[in-house]
Amino acid sequence: MRLKRTHNNGELRLSDKESEVVLTGWVHRRRDHGGLIFVDLRDRYGLTQIVFDPERDPEAHHSAEMIRPEWVIAVHGKVNSRAEGMANPNLATGEIEIDIDDVEILNKSKTPPFPLDEYREVNEEIRLKYRYMDLRREEIQQNLLFRSKVAGVVRSYLASQDFAEIETPFLMKSTPEGARDFLVPSRRVFGEFYALPQSPQIYKQLLMVSGFDRYFQITKCFRDEDLRKDRQPEFSQIDFEMSFVNEEDVLDVVEGVVGAIFKETMDAEINLPFPRMTYAEAMDKYGVDKPDTRFGLEHVNVGDIMEKCDFKVFKSVVENGGLIKSINVKGGASMSRGKIDALIAYSQEHGAGGMAWMKMTENGLESNIVKFFSEEIQKELIGRMQAEPGDLLVFVADKPSVTNKALGAVRLKLGYDLGLIDENEFKGLFVTEFPMYELDEETNKIAAMHHPFTSPFDEDVELLESDPLKVRSRAYDFVLNGNELVSGSVRIHTSELQMRILTALGISEEEARDKFGFLLEALEYGAPPHAGAAFGFDRFVMLLRKATSIRDVIAFPKTNQGVSLMDETPSTVSAAQLRELGIVIKD
RNA sequence: GGGGUAGUAGCUCAGAUUGGUUAGAGUAUCGGCCUGUCACGCCGAGGGUCGCGAGUUCGAGCCUCGUCUACCCCGCCA
Numbered sequence: 001m002r003l004k005r006t007h008n009n010g011e012l013r014l015s016d017k018e019s020e021v022v023l024t025g026w027v028h029r030r031r032d033h034g035g036l037i038f039v040d041l042r043d044r045y046g047l048t049q050i051v052f053d054p055e056r057d058p059e060a061h062h063s064a065e066m067i068r069p070e071w072v073i074a075v076h077g078k079v080n081s082r083a084e085g086m087a088n089p090n091l092a093t094g095e096i097e098i099d100i101d102d103v104e105i106l107n108k109s110k111t112p113p114f115p116l117d118e119y120r121e122v123n124e125e126i127r128l129k130y131r132y133m134d135l136r137r138e139e140i141q142q143n144l145l146f147r148s149k150v151a152g153v154v155r156s157y158l159a160s161q162d163f164a165e166i167e168t169p170f171l172m173k174s175t176p177e178g179a180r181d182f183l184v185p186s187r188r189v190f191g192e193f194y195a196l197p198q199s200p201q202i203y204k205q206l207l208m209v210s211g212f213d214r215y216f217q218i219t220k221c222f223r224d225e226d227l228r229k230d231r232q233p234e235f236s237q238i239d240f241e242m243s244f245v246n247e248e249d250v251l252d253v254v255e256g257v258v259g260a261i262f263k264e265t266m267d268a269e270i271n272l273p274f275p276r277m278t279y280a281e282a283m284d285k286y287g288v289d290k291p292d293t294r295f296g297l298e299h300v301n302v303g304d305i306m307e308k309c310d311f312k313v314f315k316s317v318v319e320n321g322g323l324i325k326s327i328n329v330k331g332g333a334s335m336s337r338g339k340i341d342a343l344i345a346y347s348q349e350h351g352a353g354g355m356a357w358m359k360m361t362e363n364g365l366e367s368n369i370v371k372f373f374s375e376e377i378q379k380e381l382i383g384r385m386q387a388e389p390g391d392l393l394v395f396v397a398d399k400p401s402v403t404n405k406a407l408g409a410v411r412l413k414l415g416y417d418l419g420l421i422d423e424n425e426f427k428g429l430f431v432t433e434f435p436m437y438e439l440d441e442e443t444n445k446i447a448a449m450h451h452p453f454t455s456p457f458d459e460d461v462e463l464l465e466s467d468p469l470k471v472r473s474r475a476y477d478f479v480l481n482g483n484e485l486v487s488g489s490v491r492i493h494t495s496e497l498q499m500r501i502l503t504a505l506g507i508s509e510e511e512a513r514d515k516f517g518f519l520l521e522a523l524e525y526g527a528p529p530h531a532g533a534a535f536g537f538d539r540f541v542m543l544l545r546k547a548t549s550i551r552d553v554i555a556f557p558k559t560n561q562g563v564s565l566m567d568e569t570p571s572t573v574s575a576a577q578l579r580e581l582g583i584v585i586k587d
Numbered sequence: 588g589g590g591g592u593a594g595u596a597g598c599u600c601a602g603a604u605u606g607g608u609u610a611g612a613g614u615a616u617c618g619g620c621c622u623g624u625c626a627c628g629c630c631g632a633g634g635g636u637c638g639c640g641a642g643u644u645c646g647a648g649c650c651u652c653g654u655c656u657a658c659c660c661c662g663c664c665a
Contacts, residue, residue, distance in 0.1 A: 035622030049625065069615090088625055111616060114598050119626060120614085122598070125657045178665035198665080225664040226588095349590080349661065451665045549658090559657065 003074035003104045010046025014095045016079045021098060023048060024074045024106070026136065027067050028116070037064040038097075041075065044141055049088070049097040050075055056101060063103040070109035070116070070136075076102035124551075128565040131556055143553045147541045149265050151218055154238055157260040161253065163216040163240060168203035170196055170220070176507075176515055177452060179223035182233070190582035196222035199534060201451060202519055204241040205491055208530040209522045216240035218537060227560045229549045230483075230539055234558075238540075241532030247474060247490055250531045251430055254478050254486050257535070258428065266544060270426045274478065278433040287325070287408030289434070292482025294427045295420035297411045299325045299404075302395070305380050311372035313356070314397050323400040325407050328385045329414060332392030333359040340392075346413055347396060352406030356395040360387040401441065412482065423546070428480045436460070436471035437504070445506055450475040452501055453519075454489040461497070464504050476533070485540050488533020495523040 005024045012021065028042035037052040052064035060075075067073060077100040088094030113130050114122045116137050127134040134140055155165070174181045174195035181195035197203075199221050207215045217239045224233060238257070242249060255273055262270045275293075282291050285298045303324040306314040314324055329335070335343075340357055347355040358367040365378050365387070373381070385393055396407040415421050436456050437446040446468055448454065456464065460471040478486035492498045498520055502512040513520065541553040551557035558564055578585065 029626075031624050031627050033622050033624065033627075034620065036624075037622095038624050038627085040625070047625095051623085053622080055622090083623075086623065086625095091625080094625090111597065115615070115626095117626065120599055123594090123657075125594090126598080128657085175665090180664085201665095223664060226662085228664085229659070231664070351661085448665050454665095560659090561656085563656095565657090 001074060001104065001106065003076055003102065005074065008045035009041050009043045009048040010092055012048060012079055012093050012096050012098075014081055016096065017081050019079045020076070021079055022074060022076050023050065023098065025072070026109075027069050027071045027073060029069065030064075030067065032065065037061065039064065039067070041073070042136075044145065046092050048093045049091070050077065050100050051080075051097050052100050052103075056099060060100050060103045063105060064100075067103075067105065068109065068111070070112050070133075071105060072107040072109070074104040074106055075100045125559075125565065128551075128557070128559060131566045135555065140552060143541070143545050143547060144555060146265065146545055147537075147553055150261055150541055150544070151537075153260050153264045154216075154218065154257055157257055158216045158240065158253075161214070161256065163214040164212055165217055166207060166212065166215050167217060168197070168200040168207075168219070172197050172203075173515075175202075176511075177448065177505075179225050182222045182224045185581040185583060187581055198223050199237060200239050201453060202516075204239060204532060205453065205519065205527075205530065206522055208241055208243045208491075209525065209527045211243075211528075213243045214240070215242075227558065227562060229551075230542065232538065232550055232554060232557055233562055235539075235550070235554075236537040238535035238537050239532070240534070241530060243528040243530045245529070245531050247432070247476060247531065250488055250490075250533055251476065251478075254430075254488075254533060254535075258478070258480075261540075261544070262426075268424065268426055270428060274428045274430050276430045276432055279431055279435065280433065282431050283404055286411065287404035287406075288482075289431055290477065290479040290482055290484040291429070291431075292412060292415065292421070292427075293429055294422060294425050294481060295415045297327050297329065297414055297420070299327060299407055299411065300385055302326050302381060302384060305377060305384060306397070309373045309377050311356075311369055313354075314395075317397040322398055323403040324395060324397040325403055326381075326385060326393050326395045327407065327411055327414070328387055329392040329394060329418075331390050332394075332414075332418075333361065333390045335392060343394070343410060343413070347406045347410050350406040350409040351402045352396050352398055355406070355410065356397070358393045358395075360389055360391040360393065362389045365393075426481060428478060428485075431477045431479055432475075433457075433472045434475040434477070435469065436464075436473040436501075437468045439469060446504070448501075448505060449473065450487065450489050452505060453491050453498070454501075455492045455497075456501070464500060468504050474531075478533075478535075480540075480543060483539060483543055484536070485543070486533050486535045488531065490529075490531040493523060493527040493529050495520045498523055 003022045006022045009023055009025050023041055025041045025043035028040040028047055031038040035054055039050050040047045041050050052061045054061040075098065077098040079096050080099050082095060082097055112133055114126055116133065118138065171184060171194040174183065174193060179198050181198065184194040184196065186192040186194060200217060200219060204215055219237060219239060220234050221237050222234050227233065240253065258270065259272050262268065279289055282289050284301065285291065287299050303318050306324045307318045309315060317324055344355045356369055358365045358370055365382065387393060394410065396403045435449055436454065438449045440447050450473055454473045454475050457472045457474060463471050474490035476488055477484050492501060499509065499512060502516065503509065538550050538553055542550050545553060547553050556564060556566065563569065
């Protein structure tokens with residue numbers, strides 16, 4: 001490089017007029033007027049217009065005739081103000097331009113496979129194949145720069161609170177519970193495998209046993225499950241753990257981190273402290289454990305009213321211990337039959353057998369099922385639902401899990417479709433008192449809802465064996481706009497209780513010792529009470545940036561099939577590599 | 588594993604009612620013109636395995652079957 005950069009493409013202003021500068025970057029766009037040639041020079045800091053005048057420097061102008069989009073150049077010139085009325089208000093540097101007298105072409109570029117401007121939505125397949133080009137686009141580049149800034153805020157905030165950043169292994173022991181592990185074969189012991197961590201959970205607990213008191217880490221986690229727009233097989237967590245604390249201390253840290261992020265990286269406001277809601281209340285009002293509280297449309301349980309009706313579907317659901325809930329869609333009576341049908345189909349996609357509905361008119365309730373409801377029941381229903389003329393009542397009746405799931409999904413869809421959600425609002429809350437266990441409806445066995453290291457409520461411990469589904473855990477989530485962003489808990493810190501919890505899950509003592517013996521033993525050497533949580537870092541950034549996909553806040557993401565289109569990962573490996581690992585692939 | 592949407596020029600898309608001669612547009616690229624543009628403008632040219640493979644048909648971008656890829660959803664994700 002002959003020319004040495006003096007400024008970036010986002011910083012020069014009118015006050016720099018007459019300065020001699022050297023800029024470097026990519027040719028974003030070239031406007032050739034035959035005489036004058038304008039080039040927008042781009043780097044991650046912005047765009048600056050540079051001007052080539054054949055009368056000022058014929059040689060530089062000649063070079064400018066050759067250069068093309070995405071060529072890399074360095075230019076020398078003088079900062080000039082733009083003539084009256086020629087400023088570009090859309091550009092931070094729009095009041096100035098650089099009169100160029102020297103160009104150094106640092107590299108050429110093939111014609112880009114897709115345009116890098118913001119004016120066209122490009123197929124994600126081609127974007128991912130040429131990811132290094134996609135990452136030149138301002139939107140994605142700003143996402144990653146924002147992500148870096150958030151990470152910086154988190155690090156400095158947690159450091160200010162005495163948290164120590166400590167790395168934990170990526171090659172660890174496979175654990176039986178939870179998501180499917182990514183496995184790495186051991187070269188030294190045939191038939192044995194490392195697993196990539198689904199989270200640093202156990203290691204951070206051991207760090208508490210070691211006395212580090214306050215730990216954090218921004219680290220990758222790996223789960224070999226199917227992908228979604230908000231799920232990647234490898235993703236990042238802001239993971240932290242504290243000793244000698246209870247729930248409140250952890251939630252304070254969560255609030256501190258979220259508050260610091262908003263204060264230092266966002267223009268938007270967020271309400272602090274965050275309101276609390278128990279899991280039971282969330283399920284009752286919203287049907288989900290991560291409610292979006294930016295809008296109403298709350299669920300109302302109407303089972304007790306429907307018990308007395310003649311509508312067989314409802315009646316049998318109540319008799320079989322099912323759940324009937326309704327949403328009053330304010331003003332929804334004007335919805336077309338087609339829209340209601342689409343809503344019903346949506347409820348069915350989410351597991352419901354169907355969805356009943358009634359329109360509230362001046363003359364009372366109307367629909368094809370109203371005849372099954374006595375006047376008295378209708379009156380009671382109208383009262384409970386606070387139905388007014390013009391409202392639409394929708395009902396889902398099923399097993400509690402199905403009703404909640406389907407009507408919870410319907411509520412969200414209505415919120416978006418009816419424009420009830422302010423996209424610029426950020427509304428967070430803590431959900432607390434999660435159940436310790438949940439029933440796997442396929443196997444009819446109980447499973448840990450959070451993870452098996454979560455401490456139960458002291459007063460519920462006696463139910464562990466007799467009525468495990470009633471046991472509440474000291475787990476908590478932070479939910480932002482309907483997204484679970486943080487999940488954590490007070491951990492078990494005695495070996496006895498830990499063993500009891502594992503046993504209640506149907507894990508034999510022998511198996512527990514085999515899989516978690518090191519943890520059980522560690523808890524016997526003076527483990528302090530401890531608690532912690534982990535942020536879904538990618539998801540958080542995605543939400544703050546209003547990105548439509550987690551892929552847009554990750555530099556090199558995978559497709560839905562878990563493939564990196566750019567480098568074609570995963571790939572085959574040589575027979576020699578496999579042989580070394582003791583892996584035999586039969587044709 | 589299941590459901591849905593999409594795949595036509597480098598890119599973004601159109602290609603109707605009902606299968607019919609040479610598959611179009613914008614943009615990009617290349618060439619020419621142009622000294623105040625900023626998604627510059629004007630003129631011209633090149634550019635197609637209609638994702639892939641079968642089938643039906645005199646004839647398929649269009650119909651049928653299969654298959655691949657991307658995205659969205661369900662399942663799954665302690």
